[in-house]
Amino acid sequence: MARNKFNVDEELETPFNFVHLKRLLTYLKPYKTKIMVTVLIMLAASGANLIGPYLIKQAIDEEIPSKDVQGLVILGVIYLGALTITGICMKYRIRMMSQIGHSVIKNIRKDLFTHLQKLSFSFFDSRPHGKILVRVVNYVNSLSDLLSNGLINLITDLFSLFVIIGFMLAIDVKLTMYAMAGFPVLAGIIFIIKNAQRKAWQNLSNKQSNMNAYIHESINGIKVTQAFVREEENKKIFYGVSNGYRGAWLRAVKIQFLLWPSIENISVLTVSLVYVIGISMIGDGITVGALVAFIGYIWMFWTPLANIGNFYNAIINASAYLERIFEMMDEKPTISSVPGANELPLIKGKVEFENVVFGYEESERNLDSINFKANPGESIAIVGPTGSGKTTIVSLISRFYDINSGAIKIDDIDIKSVTISSLRKQMGVMLQDPFIFSGTIMDNIRYGRLDATDEEVIEAAKAVQAHQFIMGLRDGYRTEVNERGSVLSNGQRQLISFARALLADPKILILDEATSSIDTETELALQKGLEALLSGRTSFIIAHRLSTIQNASKILFIEKGKIIEEGTHEELIQQRGYYWKLYTSHYSSLDAG
Numbered sequence: 001m002a003r004n005k006f007n008v009d010e011e012l013e014t015p016f017n018f019v020h021l022k023r024l025l026t027y028l029k030p031y032k033t034k035i036m037v038t039v040l041i042m043l044a045a046s047g048a049n050l051i052g053p054y055l056i057k058q059a060i061d062e063e064i065p066s067k068d069v070q071g072l073v074i075l076g077v078i079y080l081g082a083l084t085i086t087g088i089c090m091k092y093r094i095r096m097m098s099q100i101g102h103s104v105i106k107n108i109r110k111d112l113f114t115h116l117q118k119l120s121f122s123f124f125d126s127r128p129h130g131k132i133l134v135r136v137v138n139y140v141n142s143l144s145d146l147l148s149n150g151l152i153n154l155i156t157d158l159f160s161l162f163v164i165i166g167f168m169l170a171i172d173v174k175l176t177m178y179a180m181a182g183f184p185v186l187a188g189i190i191f192i193i194k195n196a197q198r199k200a201w202q203n204l205s206n207k208q209s210n211m212n213a214y215i216h217e218s219i220n221g222i223k224v225t226q227a228f229v230r231e232e233e234n235k236k237i238f239y240g241v242s243n244g245y246r247g248a249w250l251r252a253v254k255i256q257f258l259l260w261p262s263i264e265n266i267s268v269l270t271v272s273l274v275y276v277i278g279i280s281m282i283g284d285g286i287t288v289g290a291l292v293a294f295i296g297y298i299w300m301f302w303t304p305l306a307n308i309g310n311f312y313n314a315i316i317n318a319s320a321y322l323e324r325i326f327e328m329m330d331e332k333p334t335i336s337s338v339p340g341a342n343e344l345p346l347i348k349g350k351v352e353f354e355n356v357v358f359g360y361e362e363s364e365r366n367l368d369s370i371n372f373k374a375n376p377g378e379s380i381a382i383v384g385p386t387g388s389g390k391t392t393i394v395s396l397i398s399r400f401y402d403i404n405s406g407a408i409k410i411d412d413i414d415i416k417s418v419t420i421s422s423l424r425k426q427m428g429v430m431l432q433d434p435f436i437f438s439g440t441i442m443d444n445i446r447y448g449r450l451d452a453t454d455e456e457v458i459e460a461a462k463a464v465q466a467h468q469f470i471m472g473l474r475d476g477y478r479t480e481v482n483e484r485g486s487v488l489s490n491g492q493r494q495l496i497s498f499a500r501a502l503l504a505d506p507k508i509l510i511l512d513e514a515t516s517s518i519d520t521e522t523e524l525a526l527q528k529g530l531e532a533l534l535s536g537r538t539s540f541i542i543a544h545r546l547s548t549i550q551n552a553s554k555i556l557f558i559e560k561g562k563i564i565e566e567g568t569h570e571e572l573i574q575q576r577g578y579y580w581k582l583y584t585s586h587y588s589s590l591d592a593g
């Protein structure tokens with residue numbers, strides 16, 4: 001199988017951790033009363049169920065020998081009643097446990113999602129998104145077994161075991177000892193099989209997770225796949241992943257079906273033993289009815305025992321999943337407001353970088369000693385080769401990443417000292433690769449400010465020259481676009497996200513390659529409006545075309561994470577340095593990355 005990150009399994013075998021279980025129990029707390037009622041009902045059900053063999057003993061030993069038809073009928077009615085109660089209780093149990101189990105699952109998933117939304121860019125930068133998806137969907141689902149069956153069954157199964165053993169002892173102590181002879185053997189077998197079974201299930205869930213993650217990525221990358229005719233290669237990877245899943249499934253099922261035959265065999269052996277010994281005892285301390293009832297209890301004995309084995313499994317399994325789930329819930333957003341942080345007051349828009357050093361990884365220096373100042377209303381253009389650090393600089397202003405040293409100040413306030421939401425609310429950010437959400441065009445622009453009226457949305461669209469193309473779409477502003485906006489061209493997506501940034505009416509506007517995919521004609525029209533748009537705002541513009549840059553109050557030329565030239569267009573042209581070289585050699589088709 002081809003080596004890729006999709007057939008790397010997660011380590012799921014973790015020692016059982018009581019802390020995780022306790023944390024899970026806090027999710028059960030709101031349903032305490034429901035659970036208690038269910039347990040009581042279950043106890044009643046198993047009590048009613050267990051009375052059966054006793055009634056049979058009664059019939060064989062008392063009513064039948066004395067030909068007491070009325071007594072027999074009464075016993076029959078009691079038995080029927082007991083069976084009915086058991087049936088009704090079982091139905092109630094299934095309903096209650098599904099309800100409780102899935103409410104808990106819903107709550108865990110809600111907490112996970114809420115938390116995911118808070119996590120910083122660096123969290124999402126560093127792992128396949130499909131695997132995040134698997135945790136939120138599959139791992140949480142895997143808890144359902146434990147939640148909807150395990151806990152309550154454990155209580156009733158233990159109860160059943162005790163009652164059964166009690167009845168057996170009441171009938172005959174010696175026979176009970178013989179019956180128990182099979183117990184250690186069975187317990188051993190259950191333990192071995194269950195252990196193997198658990199490993200098999202964990203393996204299965206790993207394979208499933210790999211498959212999901214791969215499918216997720218393949219669908220996202222389908223266009224590239226087809227463009228590069230990679231279908232065959234991908235098919236091979238998928239076959240590998242999918243085969244792994246099939247193998248794991250078959251193994252899991254095979255082990256699963258080992259259990260019941262073993263239990264059956266051992267029960268048959270035990271029962272035979274008890275028959276042989278029991279029959280020789282008849283008349284000598286034990287009645288025929290008692291022996292029949294005793295055998296009845298032996299048959300009943302194994303089910304709760306196997307269930308308890310199951311519970312043990314479920315809890316060890318869940319422990320591994322819980323660990324992954326809680327690990328993600330505990331993942332601290334690397335960017336968070338300091339305790340007691342103040343709101344950033346309404347700003348004028350001065351931005352200062354003081355000796356800013358930053359690396360995405362500890363060992364890296366993606367930005368080194370960045371110093372500059374932008375006065376309110378100024379427009380700063382950032383130019384430089386691909387990978388030089390332009391996008392990085394502007395993402396620091398919104399505090400998408402924290403800097404290693406130095407300071408970034410807005411209106412002389414260090415952005416680390418204010419709340420993140422109050423900071424980001426005053427910025428309009430147009431990211432380099434604009435994201436379109438599924439919904440209408442109107443919704444997508446309104447993402448910038450949820451309380452904007454339709455008129456304000458249209459105004460913003462007009463300002464960025466998007467109005468015309470939007471009106472040309474099938475339903476105008478009401479046109480539905482799907483996730484990623486695949487019915488729109490790149491340029492159209494950029495215009496929409498430009499309008500979105502503008503709608504927020506921010507004092508600081510960040511445009512990362514806002515117009516790189518827009519035709520010259522639209523850009524020229526945009527250019528005219530742009531001046532009005534930018535007036536009164538501090539703006540950071542990373543632009544593709546030098547025409548957009550020329551009017552900037554200041555141009556920063558970045559290379560390898562350093563500002564190597566700084567000044568107005570005229571000043572830099574006069575300097576005859578990097579910017580001048582760029583300007584003269586490549587006037588209109590500069591690839592600013």
Ligand SMILES: Nc1ncnc2c1ncn2[C@@H]1O[C@H](COP(=O)(O)OP(=O)(O)O)[C@@H](O)[C@H]1O
Nearest residue numbers: 125360366385386387388389390391392393593
């Ligand atoms: N999320 C990230 N994680 C790690 N390194 C990154 C990340 N984004 C960018 N880089 C690195 O930082 C450097 C600057 O990238 P970037 O600011 O995007 O460049 P530009 O926008 O000028 O093309 C590049 O070397 C790039 O490899």
Ligand SMILES: [Mg+2]
Nearest residue numbers: 390391432593
């Ligand atoms: Mg960039």
